[in-house]
C-alpha cells in the first residue's frame with residue numbers, strides 16, 4: 001500500500017500570504033470564519049485544523065506592522081469552540097513554551113482533549129527573543145540559547161502531568177520545580193499530539209526526541225528530502241521508529257483549468273500578496289535597514305544589508321535570512337539579469353506558491369512528495385479567508401482518494417488514531 | 423422591579439455533552455448568565471474553555487467563567503476572555519478569583535505565596551491590565567484600505583504601558599476589541615476591601631436574609647459604587663416537598679445562605695429579598711443536575727408569573743444586565 005497523505009488546514013495567518021484586499025476575503029476574527037474553514041476541512045476528511053500564534057503584534061521600523069492582517073483570536077479558546085461544531089477534525093494550536101507554565105497549559109490542553117473527544121494538538125514554539133517578554137511577568141527572562149532547554153523540559157513536564165491521571169506529581173528540572181496533584185483525569189488521547197516548528201539543530205533535536213510531528217518550512221523537493229532524512233535519522237538514538245515522527249511542511253497551492261490558467265492566477269495572487277508598500281517592507285527584512293525612500297517600481301538599493309542581528313528591523317518574527325549578503329547578491333543578480341523592479345523581484349523570490357497547476361497535476365505532485373519521502377503530508381495555507389480551501393476539497397481530495405493515498409472516511413475518532421500514531 | 427437571575431455551576435465533569443445540555447436548559451429558560459467555577463487545585467476542567475465549548479451551541483445566555491489572577495498572565499487572561507466574547511457574539515464575562523492556597527502555589531511554582539492583601543492588589547492590577555488590553559484596539563482599527571495597502575490604522579491601536587508591583591505589560595492586545603468592548607467582570611465580594619479595589623461590574627454577595635442584603639447594598643453604594651450590580655448568592659436544594667429538600671440539604675454549610683424547600687417557597691423567599699435593592703440573585707444549585715433542572719423547569723416560570731423575572735431579549739451580556747455601553751478609554755487618544 002502506498003504511503004497515506006496527511007492533510008491539515010492552516011487558518012490564514014498574519015503575514016502577506018493572506019490576501020485581505022480581495023473582495024471575497026472575509027473576517028479574520030469572526031467565529032464564523034473559523035467555523036467555515038474547519039467545516040470545510042472536515043468535509044475534506046482532513047487530519048487537523050491549525051492555528052499559528054504570536055504573543056505580540058509584529059513591528060517594523062519600530063512601528064506596528066500595518067500592511068498584513070493584524071490580530072487573531074486566542075488559540076485555545078477558539079479551538080475549544082471549534083470542538084462544538086466539528087466531530088473528527090484534529091484541533092492544533094501553536095503555543096509558546098517560554099511564556100506559559102506547565103501546570104496551567106497541560107491542564108488546558110488536557111481540557112481541550114476531553115472536550116473534543118481526543119482531538120487536541122500542541123505546536124510547541126519558542127520565542128524570538130525578549131520582544132514578546134514585554135507582555136509578560138518575567139519579561140525576556142530566557143536566553144536564546146536556552147529556548148529548547150525550557151521547551152524540552154516543558155514537554156516532559158506536561159507528559160508527566162498527563163501520565164499522572166489526576167494523581168500526585170513532583171517535577172524538578174532546571175526550569176521547573178512544581179508538585180501536587182494534577183486535576184485532570186487521563187484524556188482520550190492520553191497525550192495530545194505534539195508538533196514542533198523550529199528549524200535549528202536544537203529544534204530538530206527537540207522534535208526527534210519529543211514530538212509527534214514537525215511543521216516544517218522545507219518545500220523544495222530535494223531540500224525537503226534532505227530535511228526528512230536528517231530528522232528521521234535522528235530518531236534511532238531516542239529509540240524511536242521513523243514512522244513515529246510525521247514531517248508536514250506548510251505549503252500553498254493554486255488550481256487552474258489548465259497549467260497556463262493556474263500560472264496566470266498564481267501571478268495575480270502574488271501581485272495581491274505583494275503590494276508596492278509590502279514589497280519595500282519585505283526587502284527591508286533582508287536588507288535590515290529603512291528603505292522607505294525607495295521606489296517599489298525602481299531598482300534595488302546599491303548599499304549592502306546591515307548585519308546587526310541583535311537590532312533587526314523586524315520584531316516578532318523568526319529570522320529568515322541566515323546569510324544576508326549571500327541572499328542579497330543572489331537577488332541583485334536576478335534583478336539585473338531580468339531587469340526586475342523591487343516589487344517584481346520580491347514577487348519572484350518570496351513566498352511563491354508551492355504547487356501550481358490543474359487539480360490533477362497538483363494531486364500528482366503532492367503524492368510524489370509523499371511517496372519520495374520529501375514529507376508525510378501537508379499543512380495547506382490558503383490565501384483567502386474563509387473559503388480558500390473550497391477548491392482543494394472539491395477538486396484535489398477526490399483525486400488523492402482515487403489514487404488510494406488519502407482516506408475516504410475517518411479511521412478513528414482521535415487525532416492520534418487518524419495520524420496513525422501510537 | 424424585576425431581578426436578574428444567574429446560576430453558579432460548580433461541576434467538574436469532563437463530558438462536553440453534559441455541559442452543553444445544562445447550559446442549553448439554562449439558556450432556554452432565559453437565565454441571564456451562568457458562572458463556571460474553577461480553581462487550579464480542583465479536579466475539573468478549565469472553566470474558560472468549558473464556556474467556549476458551549477458558546478457556539480447556545481444563543482443568549484451570558485458565559486462567565488472563573489479565572490484566577492494569582493500567578494496567571496494578565497495578557498493571556500485578556501486574550502482568552504476577548505476571544506470568548508468573539509465566539510459567543512458578546513456574551514462573555516469573567517469572575518475574578520485570587521488563590522491564597524499554598525498547595526496551589528506549588529502547582530504553578532516559581533514564586534513564594536503572597537498575603538491576601540497583596541493578592542487583591544495584584545488582582546486589581548490584573549483587572550486594570552485586562553481592561554486596558556480590551557481597549558487597546560479601537561472598534562474601527564481594521565480599515566482594509568487598498569490604496570495605501572494598510573489593513574489597520576495603527577493610530578487606532580494603543581500600547582497600554584502598564585507598570586505595577588507584580589508585572590509590566592506593554593500591549594497592545596493581539597486580539598481585536600471584543601464585541602462588548604468590555605466583557606462583564608464580576609467578583610465574589612465577602613469583604614468590603616474588594617469593593618474599593620477591584621474595578622468590576624458585578625458583585626456576588628452572601629447575605630443571610632433580606633436585612634443583611636439591604637445592609638450590603640447600602641455599604642456598596644456608600645463606597646461610591648453606585649453603578650455596580652449587586653447579586654445575592656443563594657445555595658438551593660429543591661424538591662416537590664420541603665422534607666425531601668431538607669433531607670437533601672443534610673448538613674450543607676456555605677459562605678452563602680442555604681435554602682431547602684419547594685420552588686414555590688424559593689420564589690417566595692426571592693420576592694422577600696427583592697426590596698433590599700439587590701440587582702439579582704445568583705443561584706448555586708446544591709446539585710448541578712437535579713437543582714438546575716428544578717430551577718429552569720419549576721422556579722423560573724414561578725418567578726415570571728410573579729413579575730420577579732423577565733427573560734431579556736438582548737443578545738449581549740452588558741445590555742442584558744443594563745450596563746452602559748463600554749466607552750473606549752483610548753478613543754481620541756494619541757497614536758500608539
Ligand SMILES: Cc1cc2nc3c(=O)[nH]c(=O)nc-3n(C[C@H](O)[C@H](O)[C@H](O)COP(=O)(O)O)c2cc1C
Pocket residue numbers: 051052053054055094096124125126127128196197198199200201202203204215216217250318
Ligand atoms: C513553519 C514554521 C511555523 C512557525 N510558526 C510559528 C508561530 O505560529 N508562532 C511562533 O511564535 N513561532 C513560530 N515559528 C517559529 C519557531 O517555532 C521557532 O520558535 C523559531 O523558529 C526559533 O527556533 P529555531 O531557531 O529552532 O528555528 C514557526 C517556525 C516554522 C518553521
